[in-house]
Amino acid sequence: xxxxxxxxxxxxxxxxxxxxxxxxxxxxxxxxxxxxxxxxxxxxxxxxxxxxxxxxxxxxxxxxxxxxxxxxxx
Numbered sequence: 001x002x003x004x005x006x007x008x009x010x011x012x013x014x015x016x017x018x019x020x021x022x023x024x025x026x027x028x029x030x031x032x033x034x035x036x037x038x039x040x041x042x043x044x045x046x047x048x049x050x051x052x053x054x055x056x057x058x059x060x061x062x063x064x065x066x067x068x069x070x071x072x073x074x
Contacts, residue, residue: 003036007058012038017058028069035062 003017017036023029039059043050 003034003060004058007036007038028067030068031066033064033066034060037061 003019006014006017015037019032019034019036021032021034023032036058038056039061040054040056041059043053043055
């Protein structure tokens with residue numbers, strides 16, 4: 001996913017990513033906006049490389065969907 005790449009590859013320089021997706025069909029117009037940030041979460045699996053109780057990873061923190069239904073043929 002593009003948001004994870006920006007957050008993981010930036011070396012801490014990127015703090016937030018907004019993804020915007022616009023979809024238009026004959027019956028529905030939809031706009032999806034996602035906000036991604038680096039968040040600290042519980043370590044699900046302790047390994048030699050990640051042995052602490054928590055770790056930081058890119059996570060979607062907000063998702064908003066806006067839909068508009070259209071009449072046929074418009």
